[in-house]
Amino acid sequence: MVVLDAKNVTKTFDGAIALDSVSLSVAEGEAVAIIGPSGSGKSTLLRCFAQLVSIDSGEITICSKPMVTSPSGKAVYSPKDQLHEIQLMTGMVFQSFNLFSHFSVLENITNAQIHVLKRSKAEAEHIAISLLDKVSLADKANAYPFQLSGGQAQRVSIARALALSPKVLFFDEPTSALDPELSGEILRVIKDLAQESRTMIVVTHEMAFAREISDRIVFMEEGRAAIEGTPAQIFENTSSPRLRRFLEGMDFSSNDKS
Amino acid sequence: MFLPCARNWRITYAILATAEEKSIELCYTTIQWQIALLAQNIWRKTMQKYMSMAGPMIDGCGKLLAIFFLTLAFSLPLGLLVAFGRMSKHKIISTPIRIYQLVMRGTPLILQLMVVFYAPSFLFKIRPSRFTACITAFVINYAAYFAEILRAGIEGIPQGQHEAAKALGYTTWQKYTLIIIPQVTKRVLPPMGNEFMTLLKDTALSTTIGIAELFRATSNAAIRMVSVAPYLAAGLIYFALNSIVEKAFQIAENKLGYYKIL
Ligand SMILES: Nc1ncnc2c1ncn2[C@@H]1O[C@H](COP(=O)(O)OP(=O)(O)OP(=O)(O)O)[C@@H](O)[C@H]1O
Ligand SMILES: [Mg+2]
Numbered sequence: 001m002v003v004l005d006a007k008n009v010t011k012t013f014d015g016a017i018a019l020d021s022v023s024l025s026v027a028e029g030e031a032v033a034i035i036g037p038s039g040s041g042k043s044t045l046l047r048c049f050a051q052l053v054s055i056d057s058g059e060i061t062i063c064s065k066p067m068v069t070s071p072s073g074k075a076v077y078s079p080k081d082q083l084h085e086i087q088l089m090t091g092m093v094f095q096s097f098n099l100f101s102h103f104s105v106l107e108n109i110t111n112a113q114i115h116v117l118k119r120s121k122a123e124a125e126h127i128a129i130s131l132l133d134k135v136s137l138a139d140k141a142n143a144y145p146f147q148l149s150g151g152q153a154q155r156v157s158i159a160r161a162l163a164l165s166p167k168v169l170f171f172d173e174p175t176s177a178l179d180p181e182l183s184g185e186i187l188r189v190i191k192d193l194a195q196e197s198r199t200m201i202v203v204t205h206e207m208a209f210a211r212e213i214s215d216r217i218v219f220m221e222e223g224r225a226a227i228e229g230t231p232a233q234i235f236e237n238t239s240s241p242r243l244r245r246f247l248e249g250m251d252f253s254s255n256d257k258s
Numbered sequence: 259m260f261l262p263c264a265r266n267w268r269i270t271y272a273i274l275a276t277a278e279e280k281s282i283e284l285c286y287t288t289i290q291w292q293i294a295l296l297a298q299n300i301w302r303k304t305m306q307k308y309m310s311m312a313g314p315m316i317d318g319c320g321k322l323l324a325i326f327f328l329t330l331a332f333s334l335p336l337g338l339l340v341a342f343g344r345m346s347k348h349k350i351i352s353t354p355i356r357i358y359q360l361v362m363r364g365t366p367l368i369l370q371l372m373v374v375f376y377a378p379s380f381l382f383k384i385r386p387s388r389f390t391a392c393i394t395a396f397v398i399n400y401a402a403y404f405a406e407i408l409r410a411g412i413e414g415i416p417q418g419q420h421e422a423a424k425a426l427g428y429t430t431w432q433k434y435t436l437i438i439i440p441q442v443t444k445r446v447l448p449p450m451g452n453e454f455m456t457l458l459k460d461t462a463l464s465t466t467i468g469i470a471e472l473f474r475a476t477s478n479a480a481i482r483m484v485s486v487a488p489y490l491a492a493g494l495i496y497f498a499l500n501s502i503v504e505k506a507f508q509i510a511e512n513k514l515g516y517y518k519i520l
Binding site for chain 1: 416418419421422423424425426427428429432436437440441444516517518519520
């Protein structure tokens with residue numbers, strides 16, 4: 001089953017093109033990594049999928065539910081309640097965590113469950129605690145975001161996204177704001193999720209990580225999904241000088257100390 | 259037992275006039291007694307004078323508090339609305355609101371009170387009650403200031419909080435009520451404290467349209483008593499009330515001190 005299907009997604013910011021007819025299809029259980037130079041449109045693409053940015057034209061369908069179509073070339077979004085339904089099927093993990101400062105770790109994970117999914121407080125807390133366990137932060141349930149290290153905060157934000165059981169998870173450079181020593185713990189959590197066959201799209205600059213967790217890698221350049229292939233195809237690619245140049249500039253050392 | 263009247267004095271003098279040693283002693287005690295009574299009398303009269311001034315001043319405090327709380331009750335929600343209007347992407351909404359705020363912040367409140375009270379009778383031949391006019395002027399004035407504080411508070415919340423809330427499926431209403439406004443509250447407490455304390459003192463301006471609030475009652479008392487004592491008392495009352503306001507804000511800040519906005 002196709003979880004996410006995007007066709008010819010185009011986005012401009014004040015005339016400057018950020019996404020140039022990007023197409024991408026992600027099947028259930030698949031982990032896709034997006035790599036590419038800075039400014040190539042990786043974040044913008046994820047943000048379009050997560051409905052944080054509206055597209056100019058193209059089509060996005062999530063779990064067979066159309067989010068946006070372009071019958072006459074211009075993007076037409078679905079009705080609000082359907083967009084909300086689709087919103088609940090996607091989860092987003094941000095580079096800067098974006099935990100809610102006024103909520104404890106536990107509340108960060110339960111609040112949306114209670115108010116958005118209308119789960120009972122007891123059920124929400126039960127789910128939150130088991131997720132905190134999973135990211136090894138059970139002892140931080142009552143801490144507040146300002147008391148967490150970057151790595152801990154990012155693990156909470158992953159738990160927060162998982163709590164709503166999204167069909168597809170988006171990670172936008174989940175380790176870029178972290179010290180190298182801390183990124184390992186995040187990569188380990190994401191690797192576990194990939195092993196559980198979670199559907200996910202991960203934007204990352206960690207090449208070793210991308211190679212390890214992904215079933216497929218998309219190389220973006222100047223707003224286009226320039227090259228797509230299995231990790232082996234991408235890393236052994238010799239036909240594209242630009243991809244070669246990009247990969248040569250990257251650090252391949254793994255931060256995963258597990 | 260002597261009663262404090264002229265006859266008793268006369269008796270005292272009469273006894274004194276006999277000039278016998280024993281009766282002179284008696285006289286001294288009588289005089290002491292008389293003086294005590296006189297002092298008591300002066301004290302009672304003064305107290306009566308002060309109490310007659312205290313009545314209107316206590317009423318004035320009531321009016322002051324009524325203006326204070328009614329203004330807050332209306333201008334805080336209105337200020338929030340104005341803040342959102344000011345932040346609107348649509349110039350048709352944000353520009354008139356900016357102009358309204360400019361007028362409110364750019365002209366004296368005392369003048370606004372007069373305009374709100376007198377203008378309707380000039381323009382439409384309707385005469386608003388003094389109190390209604392007073393509350394209206396305070397509300398529209400303070401809403402303009404509160405709006406700026408709230409706007410700064412709302413715009414100071416990182417964009418990431420909005421994005422996370424949206425990505426988690428909160429509706430816009432839920433996002434503001436559950437995520438944004440609670441954090442804004444913490445942010446705006448210090449500048450709000452300023453405004454609350456200023457408002458409490460500004461209630462004195464309503465005397466210009468004849469509201470019998472504390473300051474007017476004080477002026478009346480001062481004139482009647484030919485004394486600055488009422489002003490001193492009023493100063494102490496304003497100070498005491500604002501000390502309570504300050505304490506309340508301190509408590510609120512402590513209450514919200516359990517987290518830090520990242
Ligand atoms: N909100 C915005 N307003 C204007 N331009 C934007 C906005 N967001 C992104 N852009 C532009 O779109 C292009 C793609 O940006 P994007 O953030 O998607 O790149 P990226 O591949 O994620 O880069 P990085 O690796 O540095 O995160 C850039 O040229 C950027 O300047
Ligand atoms: Mg990016």
